[in-house]
Amino acid sequence: MNRPKVYNLRFSDEEWAKLKSYAESKQVTPAEILRDYIKRLPNIKPS
Template sequence: MTRDKRIVVRVNHEEYNRINDYAKSKSYSVAEIIRDYIKRLPKNPD
């Protein structure tokens, strides 16, 4: 699957540190953490 879409999200310093620290603790990139979260979203949000 090609990744040809980009999402830009602005976060504050605390939010950035929180996700960055979590990613490091799991040996993942921040992008991988976000992609994994997106995969868990319901496909039909009714």
């Protein structure tokens, strides 16, 4: 899959630990957790 867009995020130590721990519990990467969350966001039509 082609992923031409890059977005840098900054996490607090607490946020990173929570994301990393959750990802490890699901045996996926933190990036996969974020991508899956984004996929579930509703589509909003521009006004």
